[in-house]
Amino acid sequence: MTAVNSPRVDAAHEPPLWEHDKGTLTYHSRRALVQLLQGPLIRAQKEPVLWAAIISDEENLRARLHEVFLELVVDETEGFAFTRMVEEDSVSIPQVLRTDKLKHIDTAILLNLRQELGLTLPGERVIVDVEDLRESIGYVRAVDNRDEAGFTKRFNAAMKRIQNDYSLISATETEGRFEVSPVLRQLFDASTVSAIRDEYARLAQTEDQDEQDPEQLQEQEVASDD
Template sequence: MLEPEQDATASMHDLSSLLIPLLKGVIYRDADTALWGALLDLQARVRDYVTVLNLELVLDEAEGYAFLRSRPENGDDSPALPRLVARRPLSFPVSLLLALLRKKLAESDASGGETRLILVREQIVDMVRVFLPTGSNEAKLTDQIDTHINKIIELGFLRKLKPVAGKRDGQATAFEVQRILKAFVDAQWLADFDARLAGYQAQLGAAAGSADD
């Protein structure tokens, strides 16, 4: 049996082993079940600790992910605290692709199919193509979308899988849409999705027109 001092040291080690990966990024249940179990056991202590850092723990047991984000501002006259988790401004095309992936995820959930949403590169290109002006350069379009896909992988919303059998080129690059995307693009945002897409399409058309001038 551990002495009180030893027990406190062991507990602090458990807390540290949770806080370090959380400060680095997202904890997924499927990636490390032991770490996930420890987080569920110690989540109250984690919440108390990160509050001091002006952060809050977002933990979704159903979807199996957890991460830290900055706490909402109070709206009073108190001085704003520095942000430990920086905001990342996204380019317009990346924002559009994230919105399309989120809608695809919602459609997949509504169909009652697989919990994992896996798309091949060709499907992602087709999703974006319909919002671009007719006659867009196909090779340039594909290169640009590859750049946006890589950015979304970097943000943690897509995971690249091993190539799978494709219909056109034999092997197609596949991606899994990470369910944590639901925490960043919420249901209320999706409710206004059609109106937002009209604005997106107009902006993309204007950007393409400027590039051709």
């Protein structure tokens, strides 16, 4: 009697999920890969199954992402993972991820939030008050040359973008207070924050001087007529 052998499955590979399936990742690792590609990030607390797949299959996921010029960023302390473009000057890398050009006010808010993160230890929650945040970036008004009503409107719109589109803040149980995502530590380092804030301060000072110059010029002209 001839024995009928079952098809051999490589222990390093997952059995096919459907007919003609050539993939080797587990079901949950595939879902994690899709979510990483869709973005913006995976959080351990909100998506524990996908997070567990990332931790257990990190090297395989990292290899798959490298195939499309993406780097996997994993922070086990804070519990999040996301992808970003590989940075390599010696290789011409195509644009894979969608990039949005931040508005001045978006950048100012994010820099302020990043600074708040820098005042705490990794793992600690950072909660900010929306009114305190709005006042702290008042210098943007000088750069954008906006009145109070226009500035407030732009600020509120920016907060919605940062919360809904970028997932970098989340509402708390207290109205007007938001929790800052620790992923900002990975997006802005301390030197970048300092450099950009200095540039905004310079632009604001230049704007103030430009507004004063016409008056000073008029005074000089009147004085010369006398």
